[in-house]
Amino acid sequence: MSLQGEDGATVELADGIEHQVAMVMDLNKCIGCQTCTVACKKLWTEGGGREYMYWNNVETKPGRGYPRDWEEKGGGFASAEQAGQEDVHGEREVGELPSEEDWGRPWEFNHGEIFYDGSDESLRPQGEPPEWGPNWDEDQGAGEYPNSYYFYLPRICNHCTHPSCAEACPRKALYKREEDGIVLVDQERCRGYRYCVEGCPYNKVHFNVLKKKSEKCIFCYPRKEAEGPDDEVRPPACASECPPQLRLVGFLDDEDGPIYKLVEEYGVALRLHPEFHTQPNVYYVPPFAPPQHTEDGETVDVDRIPRPYLEELFGEDVHDALDTIERHRDRVRRGEDSELMDLLTTQDLARQYRLEAFE
Numbered sequence: 057m058s059l060q061g062e063d064g065a066t067v068e069l070a071d072g073i074e075h076q077v078a079m080v081m082d083l084n085k086c087i088g089c090q091t092c093t094v095a096c097k098k099l100w101t102e103g104g105g106r107e108y109m110y111w112n113n114v115e116t117k118p119g120r121g122y123p124r125d126w127e128e129k130g131g132g133f134a135s136a137e138q139a140g141q142e143d144v145h146g147e148r149e150v151g152e153l154p155s156e157e158d159w160g161r162p163w164e165f166n167h168g169e170i171f172y173d174g175s176d177e178s179l180r181p182q183g184e185p186p187e188w189g190p191n192w193d194e195d196q197g198a199g200e201y202p203n204s205y206y207f208y209l210p211r212i213c214n215h216c217t218h219p220s221c222a223e224a225c226p227r228k229a230l231y232k233r234e235e236d237g238i239v240l241v242d243q244e245r246c247r248g249y250r251y252c253v254e255g256c257p258y259n260k261v262h263f264n265v266l267k268k269k270s271e272k273c274i275f276c277y278p279r280k281e282a283e284g285p286d287d288e289v290r291p292p293a294c295a296s297e298c299p300p301q302l303r304l305v306g307f308l309d310d311e312d313g314p315i316y317k318l319v320e321e322y323g324v325a326l327r328l329h330p331e332f333h334t335q336p337n338v339y340y341v342p343p344f345a346p347p348q349h350t351e352d353g354e355t356v357d358v359d360r361i362p363r364p365y366l367e368e369l370f371g372e373d374v375h376d377a378l379d380t381i382e383r384h385r386d387r388v389r390r391g392e393d394s395e396l397m398d399l400l401t402t403q404d405l406a407r408q409y410r411l412e413a414f415e
């Protein structure tokens with residue numbers, strides 16, 4: 057279903073969905089502190105077969121990510137052209153199940169020996185040495201001295217408009233909530249086949265080996281529904297705990313909200329890997345970096361983060377997005393007003409989080 061805004065922009069909602077929750081993350085503000093990861097882990101995935109799960113993870117780009125090489129494991133949908141259809145996307149593509157090693161096994165540390173009996177001198181993982189884990193390639197990045205570069209990419213489930221995880225499930229256990237488009241796994245219906253895990257090209261469905269069920273990010277819907285002790289509507293924990301407050305949360309179809317403006321009006325917030333054709337509802341403001349410089353410190357007019365790499369991640373619209381932000385930065389430097397820069401730098405929580413727009 058398509059909704060046309062007053063400005064002529066079209067928002068596409070999944071059939072039968074009244075509104076669609078969405079999030080924008082400004083990658084220029086992420087410091088890689090993992091507070092979001094910890095906030096999510098403490099709230100939802102501490103134990104009971106969830107030890108290895110990070111519904112929110114933050115990885116360093118360029119890098120292999122979490123699970124390892126997730127971008128190469130397939131899933132999602134073929135493009136319409138490939139399938140010879142006029143539709144937005146083509147046939148579903150079968151992906152690959154990440155191995156336990158790709159996720160990285162949780163490991164124990166010698167806390168007892170260090171903190172209690174003093175029999176060891178340094179803290180280290182116990183058992184077989186790990187070979188991969190979340191955040192394994194932190195800060196490695198790419199490029200040559202003195203122009204090496206990296207940035208952080210926080211990731212949650214995208215609560216896609218066209219979720220290939222749901223389409224892959226023969227039991228129809230995954231579904232989009234009618235009222236807000238959040239994608240959930242019906243634990244009663246799930247039989248643990250893991251087709252959803254291979255179907256998601258973002259590898260954002262996890263399998264609980266103890267419960268033998270699939271589990272995933274729930275966009276903190278109980279917080280959205282004010283189920284806490286103070287009856288307040290709250291954004292997802294990953295957003296509210298983020299020190300630089302880089303996430304904006306609301307509805308894609310809320311024309312007065314910041315997400316609609318950044319995505320539809322200004323076109324500066326983009327989907328990650330749009331070529332997977334699941335139509336994610338988490339959007340990213342792409343990262344800037346200082347220009348390259350010589351070993352003597354002379355500035356060279358060459359992008360430090362190569363545009364082709366950003367295009368690989370965010371599609372060809374990344375060029376217009378970066379140019380638009382640059383134009384608005386210039387306006388502010390000249391002392392002119394810019395609604396876009398106001399939105400990207402707001403410290404007003406009521407503007408940043410608009411989850412009550414359709415209450």
Ligand code: SF4
Nearest residue numbers: 213214216219221256
């Ligand atoms: S990101 Fe993956 S798990 Fe989340 S809705 Fe999209 S396809 Fe499903």
Ligand code: SF4
Nearest residue numbers: 086087089090092298
């Ligand atoms: S809490 Fe915010 S700044 Fe820290 S890693 Fe997460 S998204 Fe980045």
